[in-house]
Each structure stands twice: as C-alpha cells, then as structure tokens.
Amino acid sequence: MSNSMSMIGGAILVLLLAGYIAQQYGLPPPKPKIVGIDLGTTFSSIGIYHAVTGRTTIIADDLGKKSVPSVVAFLSNGSVLVGTRAVDQQEKNPQRTIYDAKRFIGKVFQPDDEQFLKYYFQADKKRYPFTILLDKEGRAYFEIPLDSGNKLLYPEEVGSIIIEYLKEAAEKHVESKLSQAVISVPAEFTEEQRNFTAKAVELAGLEVRRVISEPTAAALAYGLHKKQGIENVVVVDLGGGTLDVSVLWLQGGTFVTQAMAGNNRLGGQDFNNRVQQFLLEKIKNQFGKEITNKEDLQTMRLEIERAKLRLTAHPKTKIQFKLIEIGEWSYEMTRDEFKELNDDLLKSIEQPMEAALQDANLDKEAVDEVVLVGGSTRLPAVRRIAGHFFGKPPNFGVDPELAVVTGAAVQAGVIGGGWPLQVAAMELQTKRRKRHFYTDVESVKKKTEA
Numbered sequence: 317m318s319n320s321m322s323m324i325g326g327a328i329l330v331l332l333l334a335g336y337i338a339q340q341y342g343l344p345p346p347k348p349k350i351v352g353i354d355l356g357t358t359f360s361s362i363g364i365y366h367a368v369t370g371r372t373t374i375i376a377d378d379l380g381k382k383s384v385p386s387v388v389a390f391l392s393n394g395s396v397l398v399g400t401r402a403v404d405q406q407e408k409n410p411q412r413t414i415y416d417a418k419r420f421i422g423k424v425f426q427p428d429d430e431q432f433l434k435y436y437f438q439a440d441k442k443r444y445p446f447t448i449l450l451d452k453e454g455r456a457y458f459e460i461p462l463d464s465g466n467k468l469l470y471p472e473e474v475g476s477i478i479i480e481y482l483k484e485a486a487e488k489h490v491e492s493k494l495s496q497a498v499i500s501v502p503a504e505f506t507e508e509q510r511n512f513t514a515k516a517v518e519l520a521g522l523e524v525r526r527v528i529s530e531p532t533a534a535a536l537a538y539g540l541h542k543k544q545g546i547e548n549v550v551v552v553d554l555g556g557g558t559l560d561v562s563v564l565w566l567q568g569g570t571f572v573t574q575a576m577a578g579n580n581r582l583g584g585q586d587f588n589n590r591v592q593q594f595l596l597e598k599i600k601n602q603f604g605k606e607i608t609n610k611e612d613l614q615t616m617r618l619e620i621e622r623a624k625l626r627l628t629a630h631p632k633t634k635i636q637f638k639l640i641e642i643g644e645w646s647y648e649m650t651r652d653e654f655k656e657l658n659d660d661l662l663k664s665i666e667q668p669m670e671a672a673l674q675d676a677n678l679d680k681e682a683v684d685e686v687v688l689v690g691g692s693t694r695l696p697a698v699r700r701i702a703g704h705f706f707g708k709p710p711n712f713g714v715d716p717e718l719a720v721v722t723g724a725a726v727q728a729g730v731i732g733g734g735w736p737l738q739v740a741a742m743e744l745q746t747k748r749r750k751r752h753f754y755t756d757v758e759s760v761k762k763k764t765e766a
C-alpha cells in the first residue's frame with residue numbers, strides 16, 4: 317500500500333515537474349492523443365484537452381462548424397458527403413441522405429413480435445424518406461440505391477463516417493495523427509447500444525478509451541468533479557426535440573446515475589411550431605388565406621428559429637419574411653408573448669424534473685448543482701423555470717450545445733494524464749430505467765387553432 321502510494325506520489329511529482337519545466341522554458345506542450353467525441357442524433361462534435369493549460373478546444377470543420385450535422389449522404393456514383401454538405405443537398409437527394417442513425421444504433425427490433433414491429437419499426441420507417449430494413453437478427457440497416465447497385469449500411473457505419481470526418485478535422489488542427497477517443501452516449505443507452513457506438517468509433521480507426529454518459533460529460537464540462545462538497549447534481553438537457561433530466565450522485569470523483577426521466581417530444585422545434593401556428597393565424601386573419609406553399613413554410617421556420625435566438629438577448633424582435641404567397645410581412649413579438657404562446661410546454665419541463673427527483677429519493681433542497689445543456693436552455697424562460705424549481709441558479713456559460721463534447725474532452729484529458737492534474741473522473745454504470753413523459757400533440761394543435 318505505502319509502496320503504491322509513493323509510486324503515485326512519484327508519478328504526480330514527475331507530472332508536476334514536467335508542467336513546471338514546460339512553463340518555465342516554453343517547451344511546446346505534448347500533443348493531445350485522445351479526443352472527446354459527442355456523436356449526437358442531430359449534431360456531432362469533437363474536442364481536445366490541452367495539457368499544461370487545462371483548456372479544451374472544440375474543433376471546427378473546414379466550413380467553420382463546431383456542431384456538424386449528423387447527416388451522411390451518397391451521390392449516385394458513390395461519392396460520400398458529410399455534415400453541412402449532406403444537409404445542403406438533402407432535398408434533391410432524400411433517398412440517399414441518412415440522418416437520425418443514432419436512433420437505431422445497437423437496437424434489436426424483434427422480427428417475430430408483430431405488435432412491436434407495427435408500433436415501433438413501421439412507425440419509424442414511415443418517418444424517413446430513405447429505406448430502412450431489418451436483418452435476420454432484427455437490426456435496422458439502410459439501403460441506398462447507387463448506380464452500381466444497392467449499398468447496405470448499418471447505423472454504426474453511418475456513425476463511423478461522421479466520426480472519421482470529425483477525426484480528420486481534428487488531425488488537421490493538431491497537425492498529428494489521433495488514435496484514441498472518449499465517446500459520450502445518452503445515459504439511457506443499454507450496454508449493447510454502448511457497444512455498437514464504440515464499434516462506430518473503432519470503424520473510424522480510433523481506439524475507445526471510455527464510453528461516458530452525456531449528463532456525466534456535461535457535469536465534467538463545468539468542473540463539478542473537482543468542486544468540494546458536491547454530492548447531488550441534476551443535469552437538464554433540452555435540445556431541439558427532446559428533454560432529458562438525470563440525477564447524478566458524485567462521490568470521490570465518481571459519478572453514478574441515480575435516476576432519469578424525459579420527454580421525447582419536447583424541445584425547441586415545439587416552441588417554434590407554436591410561434592408558426594400563431595403567425596399563420598395572424599396572416600389568415602389579415603389576408604383571408606392559408607399559407608400552404610412548402611417553400612414559404614420553410615422560410616417562416618428558418619426566420620422563427622432566428623427570431624427565437626434574438627429574443628434570448630432582446631426583450632422584443634421583429635419577425636420578418638418575404639413569402640411567395642403574400643409578399644413581405646412582419647410581426648413584432650415580445651419575449652413575454654413568446655413565453656405565453658409556449659406557457660404549457662414550458663410548464664411541462666417540470667414534470668420529468670419532479671419524477672427524476674422522486675425516483676432518486678431526493679428533495680429539491682438536497683440538489684447541490686443544476687447543469688443546463690442543449691440549445692433550448694438558451695431561452696431565459698427555461699433557465700428561470702429550472703432556477704425556480706430547484707431554488708438555485710443553474711450552471712450555464714459553457715456553450716450549451718458544446719457542453720457534452722467539452723466534458724468528453726475533459727475526460728480524455730484526465731485519462732491522458734494531462735497537466736494540470738485533475739481529480740480522477742470516473743463513472744459507474746447503473747441499470748436504472750428512464751421514465752418517459754409525453755406532451756399531447758393533439759391538444760397542442762387544438763390550443764393554437766382555438
């Protein structure tokens with residue numbers, strides 16, 4: 317024991333010295349070897365941890381995007397496009413443009429369970445313009461028609477194409493080869509889903525050093541593993557279409573997931589839809605006609621998304637667009653009005669927070685830190701709800717869309733023994749079930765039509 321302690325002491329001393337010498341003599345810091353990767357359903361990113369400074373860098377691709385759309389497209393001649401380039405040609409090439417692959421990774425659909433197939437797989441199949449099939453084992457794969465015949469591609473292979481793209485951007489940035497990775501996955505992922513995600517990393521030519529949960533990564537991004545006196549952490553992740561709440565228990569640098577709850581049909585898109593319904597109603601009243609032109613509806617969607625972002629910084633904003641059907645039109649919306657239109661949706665954020673605490677057997681008062689991640693936590697109303705519910709200001713400040721990849725990079729730094737020394741951040745797997753809540757889409761529709 318004392319021997320191994322002194323060995324650890326020696327190792328720490330060597331690291332301290334290395335850091336000291338590097339700082340004193342301006343030696344170049346060692347190149348990072350391990351990357352952190354967030355392979356998301358809609359966006360993915362990659363980051364590195366800098367030994368010596370302890371900072372993380374999230375790396376942009378050659379188009380300057382740090383959040384790369386998780387989209388892979390094939391041209392009929394077999395050429396592959398990734399990210400923004402794949403999105404840009406999506407409308408012209410829907411059958412060969414694959415997105416949402418993460419939803420299928422490591423999942424088995426029981427081919428002999430008709431009910432299951434009918435309600436889950438068939439419903440999924442209808443949602444997508446590309447072809448999804450099941451193999452003999454009940455695993456989904458994509459069939460892409462090429463000039464040379466059909467190309468078959470499994471979800472983890474789609475993931476590996478995205479990871480390879482990110483890896484290339486990172487290698488260009490650090491000017492050396494990268495060989496290892498830490499990858500984040502949703503807390504609710506089963507062992508099998510984690511394995512298949514790891515396989516995606518390996519197919520991209522990287523060795524997997526660790527698979528960590530997204531909420532744990534978010535907590536690491538805020539340095540909570542180093543903070544004194546923290547035991548209970550709640551991570552609220554509100555993205556474009558889903559809400560996830562996780563309760564983590566932190567003990568000696570180790571995170572344990574205590575409870576999870578979520579709503580797979582609540583996110584930024586829903587807030588936008590409410591605003592769009594409201595504006596369509598206004599237009600209908602003013603011009604006596606319904607906007608049905610697809611291009612017009614898309615123009616509105618894009619402007620509403622931008623207006624929503626402007627409202628996070630300003631109390632009011634002019635929503636302005638030029639539509640084919642009615643020409644130029646604008647409406648001035650206040651932040652309060654936006655909030656009012658989404659009042660019940662915003663209120664429903666509390667449901668999974670309540671449930672997760674209940675499942676973890678925790679009082680609100682026992683929560684030491686609240687972490688917000690996901691683009692929709694930029695909305696002041698969302699931050700206020702979380703702050704009010706837990707009775708303390710939530711952590712934000714790390715870009716909410718990059719918090720998970722930042723945490724994965726921190727974990728990579730810890731594993732790589734980066735300077736300055738970090739408390740060992742670890743994570744224990746749990747087999748907890750997640751509780752799901754659903755917003756009633758029909759009532760939502762009626763409300764806005766009324």
Ligand SMILES: *[C@@H]1O[C@H](CO)[C@@H](O)[C@H](O)[C@H]1NC(C)=O
Nearest residue numbers: 390391392393394395396463
């Ligand atoms: C496939 O076609 C695209 C554009 O039509 C072209 O840029 C690309 O080089 C072609 N790829 C191959 C492998 O021939």
Ligand SMILES: *[C@@H]1O[C@H](CO)[C@@H](O)[C@H](O)[C@H]1NC(C)=O
Nearest residue numbers: 506507508509510511512514
């Ligand atoms: C996941 O991978 C580990 C290590 O390779 C293996 O031991 C385990 O059986 C796998 N689990 C599943 C469910 O595939």
